[in-house]
Amino acid sequence: MRASVIVFPGSNCDRDIAVSLEKTTGKPTQMVWHAETEVPASDLIVVPGGFSYGDYLRVGAMAAKSPVMRDVVAKAHDGTPVLGICNGFQVILEAGLLPGALMRNAGLKYVCKDVHLRVERTDTIFTSAYGNGGVIRIPVGHHDGNYFADTETLDRLEGEGRVAFRYVAPDGGDTDDANPNGSQRNIAGIYDNTGRILGMMPHPERLADPALGGTDGQKMFDSLLAAA
Amino acid sequence: MKARIKVTLKNGVLDPQGKAIEGALGSLGFGGIDEVRQGKYIEVDLAETDAVKARADVEAMCEKLLANTVIENYAIEMEG
Numbered sequence: 001m002r003a004s005v006i007v008f009p010g011s012n013c014d015r016d017i018a019v020s021l022e023k024t025t026g027k028p029t030q031m032v033w034h035a036e037t038e039v040p041a042s043d044l045i046v047v048p049g050g051f052s053y054g055d056y057l058r059v060g061a062m063a064a065k066s067p068v069m070r071d072v073v074a075k076a077h078d079g080t081p082v083l084g085i086c087n088g089f090q091v092i093l094e095a096g097l098l099p100g101a102l103m104r105n106a107g108l109k110y111v112c113k114d115v116h117l118r119v120e121r122t123d124t125i126f127t128s129a130y131g132n133g134g135v136i137r138i139p140v141g142h143h144d145g146n147y148f149a150d151t152e153t154l155d156r157l158e159g160e161g162r163v164a165f166r167y168v169a170p171d172g173g174d175t176d177d178a179n180p181n182g183s184q185r186n187i188a189g190i191y192d193n194t195g196r197i198l199g200m201m202p203h204p205e206r207l208a209d210p211a212l213g214g215t216d217g218q219k220m221f222d223s224l225l226a227a228a
Numbered sequence: 229m230k231a232r233i234k235v236t237l238k239n240g241v242l243d244p245q246g247k248a249i250e251g252a253l254g255s256l257g258f259g260g261i262d263e264v265r266q267g268k269y270i271e272v273d274l275a276e277t278d279a280v281k282a283r284a285d286v287e288a289m290c291e292k293l294l295a296n297t298v299i300e301n302y303a304i305e306m307e308g
Contacts, residue, residue, distance in 0.1 A: 057293070057294070058296055061293065061296065065292075065293060094296065099298075100298060101296055101298040101299045103241070103242075103244075103299065104244050104245060105244070106242065106244050107244070108244050108245065108248055146242075146244075148241060148242075148298070148299055149298070182242070182244070
């Protein structure tokens with residue numbers, strides 16, 4: 001599996017995700033600077049977390065217009081899987097690969113902690129290794145993770161099985177208390193209509209090694225490797 | 229020409245920052261506030277002198293970058 005990670009000025013999770021991918025695939029990850037106009041042939045493109053362009057104007061807005069994103073969008077439309085994590089989710093929303101927007105957290109505070117997620121589907125290239133689904137533990141770290149879309153869009157996402165993860169209590173209930181940022185319907189991640197593009201606020205690469213305190217994130221990379 | 233652009237959240241979109249400002253104004257003793265909404269103000273100086281073309285350019289800028297029309301409205305005032 002050849003994986004590429006896009007690097008913007010202000011990205012800061014690019015090396016973490018590269019380490020996870022290299023450990024999973026046994027191959028070097030291709031790091032692609034934002035000013036490039038082409039992404040090398042890839043089986044996976046990751047848009048990583050961070051604070052691209054200092055979050056100027058709106059989170060993800062400037063990065064979404066950078067030269068490399070034109071090719072990321074083109075390759076996504078041609079079927080290359082794309083994973084946007086945290087700021088990367090914000091970027092791919094702004095680039096139009098997924099519907100909706102990410103707004104300032106309802107509590108106004110930066111939230112940095114482990115959260116529990118319910119894996120809503122295990123038949124996708126990102127989640128097949130999660131077996132029967134259930135609840136996993138993955139960290140979040142963000143100020144703007146409050147997922148918003150109009151009611152019609154939310155209903156469509158749910159109807160088409162495009163909610164990837166929801167913030168839940170450890171027992172799996174999607175309560176208000178389990179929602180760290182005010183996201184509508186506790187949505188933590190969504191797919192495009194092909195299931196090959198995933199945007200999510202939590203960071204799977206931050207719990208992908210026993211040394212980090214957990215391995216629930218690793219299964220996403222195992223799933224991707226199995227699908228490649 | 230100069231464009232003065234106001235970007236505001238659409239009605240129905242929760243504005244947590246506006247709510248926090250509303251709460252702070254209330255705690256300072258300002259009464260009678262129904263709602264506070266926070267937005268952005270952007271000025272763009274343009275070389276274009278034709279008002280119709282300049283406005284069309286600024287509208288395109290708003291649609292493509294300055295506003296996220298999923299959650300925001302924009303209003304443009306042209307001057308000069």
